[in-house]
Amino acid sequence: MCGIIGGINVSWNDDPLLDIAHRGPDSSGWYNDRKVSLGHVRLSIQDLSIKSNQPMISKDGSLILIFNGEIYNHWEIREILTSKGYHFLTTSDTETLLVAWECWGSKSLDIIIGIFAFAIYDRKAKEVIIARDPFGVKPLYVYKNGNIFSFCSEIKGLIKLNNFDSTLNIKAIINYTSFLWSPGEITMYKRVSKVLPGQMIKINAQTGLSSEDKIYTKSHFRGEYWEYGSEKEWIDLLEEKLINAIERQMISDVPLGFFLSGGLDSSLIVAIANKLYPQNNYDCFTINLETYKGKEGFVNDYPFAKRVAEYLGVRLHEVSPKNKMVDLFDKMIWHLDEPQADLAPINVYEISSLAQSHGIKVLLGGVGSDDIFSGYRRHNAISLEKYVNIPPKLFMSGSRSLLNMFPSHYPLARRLKKLSRDWGEPLDQQMLGYFNWLPSNNHAPKLLSNQVSSEISNYDPYYYAKNLIKSSAMNLSRLDLLLLLEQKTFLVDHNLNYTDKLSMAAGLEARVPYLDDDLVEFAGHIPSSLKIKNGEKKYLLKKVAERYLPKDVIYRPKTGFGAPVRDMITDDFNSQLNSRLNPSLLQEQGVFSSEIIQTMIKSHKKGSDDYGYTLLSLLSIQSWLKQFPWSI
Numbered sequence: 001m002c003g004i005i006g007g008i009n010v011s012w013n014d015d016p017l018l019d020i021a022h023r024g025p026d027s028s029g030w031y032n033d034r035k036v037s038l039g040h041v042r043l044s045i046q047d048l049s050i051k052s053n054q055p056m057i058s059k060d061g062s063l064i065l066i067f068n069g070e071i072y073n074h075w076e077i078r079e080i081l082t083s084k085g086y087h088f089l090t091t092s093d094t095e096t097l098l099v100a101w102e103c104w105g106s107k108s109l110d111i112i113i114g115i116f117a118f119a120i121y122d123r124k125a126k127e128v129i130i131a132r133d134p135f136g137v138k139p140l141y142v143y144k145n146g147n148i149f150s151f152c153s154e155i156k157g158l159i160k161l162n163n164f165d166s167t168l169n170i171k172a173i174i175n176y177t178s179f180l181w182s183p184g185e186i187t188m189y190k191r192v193s194k195v196l197p198g199q200m201i202k203i204n205a206q207t208g209l210s211s212e213d214k215i216y217t218k219s220h221f222r223g224e225y226w227e228y229g230s231e232k233e234w235i236d237l238l239e240e241k242l243i244n245a246i247e248r249q250m251i252s253d254v255p256l257g258f259f260l261s262g263g264l265d266s267s268l269i270v271a272i273a274n275k276l277y278p279q280n281n282y283d284c285f286t287i288n289l290e291t292y293k294g295k296e297g298f299v300n301d302y303p304f305a306k307r308v309a310e311y312l313g314v315r316l317h318e319v320s321p322k323n324k325m326v327d328l329f330d331k332m333i334w335h336l337d338e339p340q341a342d343l344a345p346i347n348v349y350e351i352s353s354l355a356q357s358h359g360i361k362v363l364l365g366g367v368g369s370d371d372i373f374s375g376y377r378r379h380n381a382i383s384l385e386k387y388v389n390i391p392p393k394l395f396m397s398g399s400r401s402l403l404n405m406f407p408s409h410y411p412l413a414r415r416l417k418k419l420s421r422d423w424g425e426p427l428d429q430q431m432l433g434y435f436n437w438l439p440s441n442n443h444a445p446k447l448l449s450n451q452v453s454s455e456i457s458n459y460d461p462y463y464y465a466k467n468l469i470k471s472s473a474m475n476l477s478r479l480d481l482l483l484l485l486e487q488k489t490f491l492v493d494h495n496l497n498y499t500d501k502l503s504m505a506a507g508l509e510a511r512v513p514y515l516d517d518d519l520v521e522f523a524g525h526i527p528s529s530l531k532i533k534n535g536e537k538k539y540l541l542k543k544v545a546e547r548y549l550p551k552d553v554i555y556r557p558k559t560g561f562g563a564p565v566r567d568m569i570t571d572d573f574n575s576q577l578n579s580r581l582n583p584s585l586l587q588e589q590g591v592f593s594s595e596i597i598q599t600m601i602k603s604h605k606k607g608s609d610d611y612g613y614t615l616l617s618l619l620s621i622q623s624w625l626k627q628f629p630w631s632i
Contacts, residue, residue: 007150069116136197136492184464223475245516262304265366341617566612
């Protein structure tokens with residue numbers, strides 16, 4: 001796992017590898033010719049020898065590769081390539097990818113299974129090709145300005161470009177305040193965009209202009225549902241796919257361990273790995289959030305993690321945040337590159353740092369399970385659509401008004417308010433509303449100053465998700481349509497981004513077995529009736545888990561991985577509310593409307609409205625504006 005950076009017609013005002021050095025503490029290197037620059041920092045996972053350092057050049061000198069990620073099936077690919085007469089000098093998956101490209105070119109992307117972001121310079125064709133894995137596990141950003149084309153694993157590497165255009169993208173601010181993350185290509189900079197999951201871009205090495213830009217991956221959720229004679233057959237097949245995924249992702253030449261929160265997803269991974277290799281006595285890592293117990297009904301997962309570890313006979317190491325959330329907040333935003341409004345990334349950083357201190361360089365975790373097998377409350381809400389759309393729209397509007405009279409400090413009232421916000425609207429509008437944290441889908445522009453609001457007068461923050469819905473399979477179930485949106489927005493732009501960035505901040509690689517290509521494809525064939533059955537989310541996955549874990553671990557209520565944000569905003573973060581959202585600073589910046597924000601703060605403190613995550617989003621944006629260069 002590493003960091004990559006490069007471009008065509010680029011120059012930097014300082015060494016950009018310094019800002020992404022945490023991604024690759026083991027070695028670094030550059031390739032440069034007259035037009036093309038390729039840089040790499042390495043975290044050595046497979047083949048630790050210097051022969052596998054990058055940039056890696058093919059035997060004939062025609063291809064130069066920089067690669068961040070893991071190719072899990074690289075030994076199988078090697079067998080095929082060896083049978084074709086190719087020879088290898090290392091045992092690294094980097095060389096496997098390089099030789100595969102030499103043999104098959106871009107068709108290699110249909111063969112490799114893994115997590116990756118890479119760039120290949122084809123000197124004969126005079127083009128640079130960059131690509132990102134189908135689920136977007138590994139981040140990749142591009143900067144375009146005239147004949148300058150640059151790319152990097154993290155935005156902070158791009159800002160070292162000479163004459164970097166730091167103009168803010170106000171659409172991104174709408175996204176972050178609406179969803180807490182930004183879906184699709186949009187980032188905080190107008191000239192910086194995300195490479196989409198499964199996207200490949202070809203750049204002319206002479207002109208720096210993109211000559212091809214396409215999505216090479218297909219959707220695994222396409223409405224093709226399988227039928228089997230019994231539920232047991234489904235359970236057996238799912239267990240087989242899980243075992244294969246976990247075994248495939250345990251490939252490593254360095255010590256490997258596990259995230260273990262005590263929830264279903266991470267516990268099942270540890271249980272299966274422990275059964276596969278019982279002699280290994282794996283190290284597992286968790287966080288003890290006892291300090292937050294009881295706030296907002298927050299449940300500390302640590303006792304369950306301890307119970308699972310004892311049940312499986314694995315070593316468990318714990319870390320306690322000890323009120324470090326505020327202290328680490330700015331550091332979190334710096335590593336995220338984006339003002340995501342969540343405190344869970346700090347937990348990832350703390351756990352990863354603990355694991356790294358024990359000599360562990362790879363951790364497997366449970367990210368992605370909820371987005372594949374349906375583990376969130378909003379997935380149950382889909383089953384309510386047929387009921388809430390029966391009454392007339394006027395009646396539903398009145399019901400919303402009645403619910404809005406209840407104080408938001410009651411969790412049930414808060415959830416009902418959010419659920420009911422789009423009652424009576426078209427079904428797709430209701431579904432998109434599940435991701436919006438504001439009182440209405442047009443509320444975000446009200447947060448902006450008059451100076452910048454004109455830039456987004458016609459901007460629809462739902463546009464990206466609406467296009468995903470339009471391009472989805474016609475016979476996709478409503479639940480799987482929502483899961484598809486999860487996978488292509490919330491999962492990639494929020495969960496995967498912070499899992500990668502904050503684990504790599506500690507010099508550690510995080511792997512996600514639930515996003516194994518074969519496993520996700522199989523999940524797309526599971527009927528909705530077996531994903532949620534009798535109101536039980538992740539029904540089929542839980543049935544597999546019964547073969548490995550105690551039922552009180554499997555069937556306990558789902559808890560979050562973050563922190564009680566709504567209480568912390570007016571307690572731990574109160575001084576930041578006063579200093580970073582004060583009217584004089586906001587007026588000086590010219591981005592936000594101070595009047596609206598002060599009203600929100602007062603309303604939240606009184607408990608009449610829930611603006612906890614919105615205020616955290618504003619603090620996240622302010623932290624970003626403080627640490628990154630920008631202009632309006």
